[in-house]
Amino acid sequence: MLDPLKTSKFFVSSVTIKPVDLLVFLFKTTLAIFTLVSISLFFHFVFSNQSICLTSTISNNNQQQKFIAVNTSSAQAYGRTNLSHVLFGIGGSAKTWNERRLYSQLWWRPNVTRGFVWLDDKPPGGENLPPTSPPYKISEDTSRFKYTCWYGSRSAVRMARIVKESFELGLDNVRWFVMGDDDTVFFLENLLTVLNKYDHNQMYYVGGNSESVEQDVIHSYNMAYGGGGFAVSYALAAELVKTLDGCIDRYASFYGSDQKIHGCMSEIGIPVTKELGFHQVDIRGNPYGLLAAHPLAPLVSLHHLDYVQPIFPGMTRIESLKKLITAYEKDPSRALQHSFCYDLKRNRSISVSWGYTVQLYPYLETAKKLETAFSTFQSWRTWKNGPFTFNTRPVEKDPCERPVTYFWDRAESGNGDRTLTRYARHVEESGKECERLDHAPATGVKFIGVSSAKLNPAVWSMAPRRQCCEVINGGEGADHLVQVKIRGCHRFETVTPP
Template identity: 35%
Template sequence: MSKFENYYVLSICKTLLICGLVLYLCTIFFFNDSNHFASSHLFSSLKSTISCPFTTQTTSISSTNISHIIFGLLGSQKAWHHRKSYIESWWRPNITKGHLLLDVPPQGDDLLSWSLNSPPYRISDNVSKLLKETNHVEPRVLRMVHGIMEVVREVHEGVRWIIMGDDDSVFFVDNMVDILAQYDHTKHYYFGGHSEYILSNYWYSFNQAFGGAGIIMSYPLAKEFAKNVMSCLKRYAHLRSADRTTMNCIADIGVNLSPLQGIHQIDLRGDISGFLSYHPKSLLTSLHHFDMVDPIFPSMDRVKSVFHLQKVAKYDQSRMLQQTICHKKSSNWTFSVSWGYSAHIYEKIMPRSWIQRPIETFKAWQPSPNPPYYMFDVRSPSWDPCEAPHVFFFKSVEKTQRGEIVTTYTRAWPRAIGACLSSGNFSAEYVSEIHVYSPTTKRIQIDKCECCDMIHEAGSNKADIKYRECKINEIIA
């Protein structure tokens, strides 16, 4: 555009602006004089008329709560006899919505009188009939994938999210609600977690949600999935993995996985205390495969362990398993707390970059001759007194009169390998109990871990840890 053309356009704009202003002032004078209109009304109407065409009008949406979520739990009649306690540890009768899908009607005296603390049950659709329609190679896969549609068709008004899981999983519902409240439920979302065992992701897919620990779909996606489930089951009738089939069906709709770190498939074996004591900085939402690992608390069986964990979850789920680190520099001790589960004392000042790696107390899901085994960094158990922690486990929880939550952790066993000589020979062997004081306020948006102060008098068998927000430029080392 030439200079002349620029000048011409500017002149026209100035003329129009002046004319508009004169007309506006005259209109105000006229209406004020005749008492027909208030100038403020006219101005507000003009503002709405000339608003920017690119501005979108947003309507306020109530925050997501537990009533907006439906659970679909897949189980078998045979396993429910011993697995129902896992679900009953977190299920809230008349509050949590959803149901258990059983393969056959319940049998046995313990199931015929259905527990009010369990989810209501439904019987899965006739798998034999579905096999004929789809020509699928695996009845179990067919039942699990088709189960999503069976849950959706019973959905009541107001549902925003569908969560599918297995009957040997423990969910932390408050954290799930807080996470999902951050997303627009009218959009298409597919949430889930990876397997901890790297080869499981390689064998199936790094883009799938491992469903035992929870597959989460926004309701619009779940409805679309249910509408197309039969054609999808025919299309992938050769697949023997329900999770991969579900992923493919969702991918064909045009939606990909959004991973959540707090969903744990627990594709591990044995003692997973090392894994639970060094949780990633994210809200804990689920733990799967309780039948496949050791009880998570010493001297308790699996059922008692699950209820013990849920006992502290009733006080504050936002801090569950969150790792907090502080130091007692006068004795060169490092404290690492996995809130609500365990506390460790190291007889050396350790940086967070080292201490946040889980101790490999567990084994891989399947034997494999060569690493890598896991989707996360680990460190090997050590008999070095400077690297091996004194281990404490959660014992009790209560609220103080000052409005704090205090969790108590007691020593699991004597470490009995001597003191760390290189850091001054300050043994922590005599410490038998740790009290952790934390605020009652939630920490949903976790951009940075909390810090803490350690209070301990030399020779005392008890230590107090007080949580606080980290100071500016505070280095946890």
């Protein structure tokens, strides 16, 4: 058996460790262990906190992306807006409603369109109005509100509150409140095309300006003009009704109801979303030049039709509008859309305002001029030749410098989704025509036929581009009938004269 003392002596003598060295060794070992533990704890603290921050960041980003995704897809999630989602508020007067309702009856669809004309009193024969007329409501008393515009009418206060009173009816399934006047004509399919570009769950204020610069200077460039009509999304209407009555008093000096509403929009912080198809028609005289060079946008509304000449010559205003609507119904998205092209064989230019008019030039005209409206009208307030919010060009006095004019005559059924429209030669009331021999072949053309595929409303959600056209008939047939085909433009295609 080993002696413990001997064994101990053996190991000690074998290693020969001094007491001082043993203390140093123990100190260094302890220090190393402490350092190692400290470093481990440090990195654990850092990386665990980074993990917490990273997890929080990812979580927040995911929530934000989810929020954005929900909002950007909300319009699709709720489905397309149709007429049942639109509530119209039409401003009118009991004294004039029996005459003005003829305009509303052109576009109102009984049991389909929703809304009311808001009057100051019960109209004569109110119980016997035809079913084709919008139903009426009598506005609340507005005598408590201020109105200090010396040249205006207090009816502006009542008109401004139509959107509020319409909202407070509490009707279900309303996405948009659309305001207009009793002499406003709406083109419903195109109105829906425009509204479907926007999400009614967001705050949108959609409309157009006046055509006359003098009106925009006096009232505002940043306002949706009420006669041309404007649309307020449900989300915005919910905010607007809370402050509108206060705005009416704060903007008591403003002339019109649309100005007062715009004052409120400024306080809420919502700018107007401009759409070129809303037409205030702040012009006097003949609207031909404006309509024959319609902007690249769907036709949504026409206003002030009592103050301009009939759209088609030789007809009453109502007859003219019925004719335009008949053409519109054949292809709503294409109504008044402008296309032009060249007949290089005969050195002619052809400009088409679909469903309305065609202009035949016996010479090659530049695209810049062809897209510019003829100044057949004057400004709204001063009856001057401008300025307007779009370019115009004068109508030449010499008939040889003017195009031969044709108006929409009828439409025929085409193959599949194609439409064939015919335009008949119009002779001016003055009877003055160009007697030059080189002009005779053009004046000899009695009709112009236009073939086109129905325009898909989806094009208005794409980058805008005017469609192209081409002359398609042969040599002999063109003496009395010119046939034109409107189509989408080919890649790199331009309207460039030789």
